[in-house]
Structures are given as C-alpha cells and as structure tokens.
Amino acid sequence: MPNSPFPRCGSVFSSIAMASMLAGCATLPSSGPTERQIRRGAEASSGLIKFAIVPLDAATVDRLRREETTRRTSVATLAQLAQDARTDTIGPGDVLTISIYEVGVALFGGSVTRVAGEGFDPSARSETFPTMVVDREGTIRLPYIGRLGVAGLTPFEVQRLIEQGLKGKSQSPQALVSIRTNIANTVYVSGDVRRPGRLELSLGRERLLDAIAASGGSVGTSEDTLIRFSRNGRIVEQRLGFIRSGTPDDLFLIPGDRVELIRRPRTFDVFGATAKVSQVNFETGEVSLAEALARVGGPNDVQADPAAVFLFRYDGIPDAPDAGPPQVYQLNMLKPESYFVAQRFAMRDRDVIYIANAAANQPAKLVNIINQLFSPLVTARAVTR
Structure with missing residues (x-):
C-alpha cells in the first residue's frame, strides 16, 4: 500500500515527541522535586x-x-508547680454538720442524750444543726x-471556737463538727475523660x-493525650504518657487544681516517592526515623531516590510565633551506616518526611509517553500488512 497514510502520521507523531523532548522533562507529572x-x-x-x-x-x-536534652530541661514541666497545702480546711460553700452537747x-432544748453504760441521763442534752452553709465571707452564724x-480552719479548730463561744453560757459544752458537703477541698477534672467532674480530696x-483514674481514665491512649494543668493562675501542658506514677510530675493535688485532658495525637507526614502519601500517628512514646520509614513502606523501588530522603522540621513548635528556623536533614539510604543513624534519630510531632524522586524517572516517563503515542501506529501497520 504505497499510499498508506500511516507513514505520514508517524512522522507527525515523531515531530510531536521530539517537541516534547525539547520542552524538557520538568513539565511531566511528578510526586515532588528531585x-x-x-x-x-x-x-x-x-x-x-x-x-x-x-x-x-x-x-x-x-x-x-x-x-x-537541653530543650527538655528548659521546657516547663508539672513538677515546677509542686506545692504543699492542707486538704482538711473549711472554705466558702462547704456544708457543715454541727452538734452541741x-x-x-x-x-438548746434538744433530745436527751444516752450515757454509755449508765442508761438515760435527763440532765444531758444535744442539738444538731445538719445544714450549716459557710457563706462567701467564710463565716457561719450560731445561736x-x-x-x-x-x-481556713479545720473542723477540730471550729469545735474549739464553738466551745469557747458557749463558755459561761452553758455547762460543760462540747461540739462536734464535720464537713457534710466538701466544696473547698476539691479539684476539677474535665476534657477527654470518661467521668468528668469534681473530685473531693x-x-x-x-x-x-x-x-485521672478516679475519673475513669482518659478516652484516648496516654500517648495521644495532653494534660493541661492549672494551679494558682499558672498553666502547664505535658503529655500524659510521659508522666510516671510517684514521680515529681505526678503532683500531689491541692484544693482548686484544675486538670483538663485533651486528645491531641502526635503525627508525622510522608510525601514523595512512597507507596502512599499519608499522615501517621506515633501511637508509642518515641518513634525513630527508621521506624517511621518502615511504617509507610520505605522508598518506592520504581520511583524513589534512596540517597535523597529528607526530613523537614522546625526547631520549635510549628504553630508558635517563635517556631525557630526550618531545618532539612538528608538521609542517604545507600550507605549501610545510615540505617544505624536512622535508628537513633528521634521523630518529633509535625515532622515531614519527603522521599525524593529519582532523576532518571523523568526521561523514563517521557519514553513511556512516546511509546503510548507510537504503539497504535505500530499496531495499525501490523494489521494492514
């Protein structure tokens, strides 16, 4: 078929392919820079x-x-809020039960009091005031x-005050004082806990x-939970998973403390020549760079340049005004010693891993495009011969 149009079409497509090659490989699709x-x-x-x-x-x-290590010592921890205070004193809002004998x-014309082992003594009397609320000035009023x-006084100290107030007005007065409803000696636990509320100390x-245990524990895992602790106007935040029982960070609570649990998972992002672009939770206390790469399947054998694994990081907190200068660390996974280095490199919250594309990918993609352009022509020629 001397007048077949396919040779002419082939020359046309050859011209298009050559033009694409001259335009360069930078315009081809890519998952990121080399x-x-x-x-x-x-x-x-x-x-x-x-x-x-x-x-x-x-x-x-x-x-x-x-x-x-230096950064962690400079960051405020819960241990810096340590303070000693009594948990048995009376305060505004408390409801007292007061009995006078x-x-x-x-x-007081109350009930006759039984004396143990001696039957009834008609000369002994008692009177109970079951709901005595301490007002906002911290006072109560008694007949x-x-x-x-x-x-600021303990129930025992209030007993002595009442007995002194009745001296000279009553014969051998004695008082018993107890806190029926405790408001002053409480802490508040809120946020992502199973049973938020007020806890008596x-x-x-x-x-x-x-x-936290008395409130049912955190809704999320301890590693994904942040504690926002407030005491006397000061607020400190710390990961629940970093606090060990009985350590200085496991503070003794004092009246008025407020504990808020916030679910805030630590994550790192992975982009580039990998099996899947993803955001990954830490889920454990510490994650090394080697573990982070293993979780996402490592560099893609077809696309990636294993000598160009980059980690993007701010020195401080990314959202803070003083986030610090950005840093980019490059790991060359073609070197055997780099795997030991990756095991010792600790990931931080909000780190970004980028696995660069191999420079040879762009010409290969261009060749694939050209093959896709010419394959219909080759097939058509084979069919028409």
Missing part, C-alpha cells in the same frame, strides 16, 4: 523560608540528642454565739494520676 531541585531551592531560599540541607550522620544525631441547764469566721493526699 534532590537537585531541593538543593536549588535551598540555595535560592531567603527571608522566613530560608533553609539549609544538613547531612544526617552520626555526628549530627549526637548533636541533636544533646540539643534535645450540754450537761445540766441547757441552752448564742453569733458570727464565726471558719474559712482526702487526708490520704491524692496525686494527679489518682484523680
């Missing part, structure tokens, strides 16, 4: 996004571990005594983890 493009970006970076690429080797990991001529300031001295 190592060379990232390095060019570092050289051209300026202003707030200026960054440098730091090779991730043993010396770099040692330096970062020392800096992390008298012998002989009584001021024949008047107003008493009880805020006892003389047994409850700790922070005791209060």
Whole structure:
C-alpha cells in the first residue's frame, strides 16, 4: 500500500515527541522535586523560608540528642508547680454538720442524750444543726454565739471556737463538727475523660494520676493525650504518657487544681516517592526515623531516590510565633551506616518526611509517553500488512 497514510502520521507523531523532548522533562507529572531541585531551592531560599540541607550522620544525631536534652530541661514541666497545702480546711460553700452537747441547764432544748453504760441521763442534752452553709465571707452564724469566721480552719479548730463561744453560757459544752458537703477541698477534672467532674480530696493526699483514674481514665491512649494543668493562675501542658506514677510530675493535688485532658495525637507526614502519601500517628512514646520509614513502606523501588530522603522540621513548635528556623536533614539510604543513624534519630510531632524522586524517572516517563503515542501506529501497520 504505497499510499498508506500511516507513514505520514508517524512522522507527525515523531515531530510531536521530539517537541516534547525539547520542552524538557520538568513539565511531566511528578510526586515532588528531585534532590537537585531541593538543593536549588535551598540555595535560592531567603527571608522566613530560608533553609539549609544538613547531612544526617552520626555526628549530627549526637548533636541533636544533646540539643534535645537541653530543650527538655528548659521546657516547663508539672513538677515546677509542686506545692504543699492542707486538704482538711473549711472554705466558702462547704456544708457543715454541727452538734452541741450540754450537761445540766441547757441552752438548746434538744433530745436527751444516752450515757454509755449508765442508761438515760435527763440532765444531758444535744442539738444538731445538719445544714450549716459557710457563706462567701467564710463565716457561719450560731445561736448564742453569733458570727464565726471558719474559712481556713479545720473542723477540730471550729469545735474549739464553738466551745469557747458557749463558755459561761452553758455547762460543760462540747461540739462536734464535720464537713457534710466538701466544696473547698476539691479539684476539677474535665476534657477527654470518661467521668468528668469534681473530685473531693482526702487526708490520704491524692496525686494527679489518682484523680485521672478516679475519673475513669482518659478516652484516648496516654500517648495521644495532653494534660493541661492549672494551679494558682499558672498553666502547664505535658503529655500524659510521659508522666510516671510517684514521680515529681505526678503532683500531689491541692484544693482548686484544675486538670483538663485533651486528645491531641502526635503525627508525622510522608510525601514523595512512597507507596502512599499519608499522615501517621506515633501511637508509642518515641518513634525513630527508621521506624517511621518502615511504617509507610520505605522508598518506592520504581520511583524513589534512596540517597535523597529528607526530613523537614522546625526547631520549635510549628504553630508558635517563635517556631525557630526550618531545618532539612538528608538521609542517604545507600550507605549501610545510615540505617544505624536512622535508628537513633528521634521523630518529633509535625515532622515531614519527603522521599525524593529519582532523576532518571523523568526521561523514563517521557519514553513511556512516546511509546503510548507510537504503539497504535505500530499496531495499525501490523494489521494492514
């Protein structure tokens, strides 16, 4: 078939393919930049996004571990809020039960009191005031005594005050005082706990983890839970998973403390030439770079450049105004020692891992496009012969 149109079409498509090659490979689809493009970006970076690429080797990991130790010592912890205070004193809002016992001529016409082992004694009388609320000024009012300031006192100390107030008015008065409803000696547990509410403190001295356990525990895992602890106007946040029972961070609670549990998982993001772009939860206390790469399947054999695994990180907290300068660390996985380095490199919340595309991918993609363009022509020729 001398007049077949296919040779002419083939020349047309050849011209298109040549034009595509001349236009360069940069316009082809890609999951991200190559190592060379990232390095060019570092050289051209300026202003707030200026960054440098730091090779991730043993010396770099040692330096970062020392800096992390220093950073942790400078960050406020719950132990810095340690304070001792009594948990048996009376305060505004408390409901007291007060009983007064008298012998002989009584001021209060109450019930006859039984004396143990001696039957009834008609000369002994008692009177109970079951609901005595401490007002906002921290006082109560009793008959024949008047107003008493009880805020900051223990029930035993209030007993002595009542007995002194009745001296000379009653014969051998004795008082018993107990806290029926405790408002002053309480802490508040809220947020992502199973039973939020107010918790009464006892003389047994409850700790922070005791209060959380009494509230049913956190809804999420301890590693994904942040404690926001408020005491006397100061607020400190710390991960629940980092607090061990009986340590200084497991504070003894004092009246007025507020504990809020917030579910805030720590995550890292993975982009580039990997099996799947994803956001991954830490789920455990610490995660190394080696573990992070293993969780996402590592570099893709077809697309990735294993010598160009990058980790993007801010020195501080990414959302804070003083987040610190951005840092980019490069791991060369073609070197055997890099796997030891990756085991010692600790991930941080909000870290970004990027696995660069191999530079050879772009020409390969172009060849695939050309093959797709010419394969119909080759098939048509085979059919028409």
